[in-house]
Amino acid sequence: MLALAPAGVLGREDQLWMNRLEAPMAFKIRRVGHLVLRVKDIERSKRFFQDVLGFPVVAQNDRGMVFFSTDVKDNHHMLALIPGKESANMPTPDQIGMExxxxxxxxxxxxxxxxxxxxxxxxxxxxxxxxxxxxxxxxxxxxxxxxxxxxxxxxxxxxxxxxxxxxxxxxxxxxxxxxxxxxxxxxxx
The missing domain is CATH 3.30.720.110 (Signal recognition particle alu RNA binding heterodimer, srp9/1)
Incomplete structure (x- = not known):
């Protein structure tokens, strides 16, 4: 059973909803592992995630990717940036994809x-x-x-x-x- 709160903390309706989430599966996803964003300007985005959000760079690779994590013991990388084409369209609020x-x-x-x-x-x-x-x-x-x-x-x-x-x-x-x-x-x- 998926547990969001200790016993007694959920209300009756919350508990009924949680009971519906029970489903036998052969596997269990533990957490979201990481996010990879394709960006126009890798250096600009690298500075943004370092200087604005405080993400430390933990690695870079020969494809130009930059990897960040706030806790490498628990998660080798939380976020990665990959260079995209400068001519690519910017995301719009109504497009299908990640909100x-x-x-x-x-x-x-x-x-x-x-x-x-x-x-x-x-x-x-x-x-x-x-x-x-x-x-x-x-x-x-x-x-x-x-x-x-x-x-x-x-x-x-x-x-x-x-x-x-x-x-x-x-x-x-x-x-x-x-x-x-x-x-x-x-x-x-």
């Missing part, structure tokens, strides 16, 4: 730091949102791929304020800027 990829942060304070860094480095912020289960900042990389950084909101907190923890409940710009405190039922550690 975005997200990176988890450890706290709301880290999310605020990321938001400030993006502002200082003129990163295009698409939007911010409280989802119930998380607080997120969505932004674009130099090739127009949408990325997300987020911090989790504990279940005991979001259950105070939302009926569906997988929805959108408005912008959190003012919280990220420190202009207003985190609202009751949305407090992320």
């Amino acid at each position: 975005h990829v997200s990176f988890e942060l450890g706290s709301f304070a880290e999310l605020q730091d990321a938001y400030r860094t993006f502002k200082e480095k003129d990163v295009k912020i698409c939007h911010t949102v409280f989802h119930g289960i998380s607080k997120s900042v969505y932004f674009n990389d130099p090739d127009g791929n949408m990325l997300e950084v987020y911090c989790n909101v504990p279940a005991e907190e979001y259950r105070k304020s939302v009926s569906n923890p997988y929805s959108r409940y408005g912008s959190i710009d003012e919280e990220l800027e420190g202009k207003s405190p985190q609202r009751e039922g949305t407090v992320a550690p």
Whole structure:
């Protein structure tokens, strides 16, 4: 059985939904291993992922690929960049394919730091949102791929304020800027 929360934390409807996920399989996917992005300018994208998101380069290869990881003991690489053709079309918001990829942060304070860094480095912020289960900042990389950084909101907190923890409940710009405190039922550690 797929376990998202300790026993007793899930509500009745959540538990019924989780029970439907049980399916016998001969294999079990453990996690998303890594993401590979094809980019127009490998050096520009390398600087973006190093300087804006703090990803350390762990390797490069003879094909021009660059590999990044924040924890090589646990994951040899989380992200890789591969050179694309300069004449290739940029992604558009409505095209079929990857919508975005997200990176988890450890706290709301880290999310605020990321938001400030993006502002200082003129990163295009698409939007911010409280989802119930998380607080997120969505932004674009130099090739127009949408990325997300987020911090989790504990279940005991979001259950105070939302009926569906997988929805959108408005912008959190003012919280990220420190202009207003985190609202009751949305407090992320």
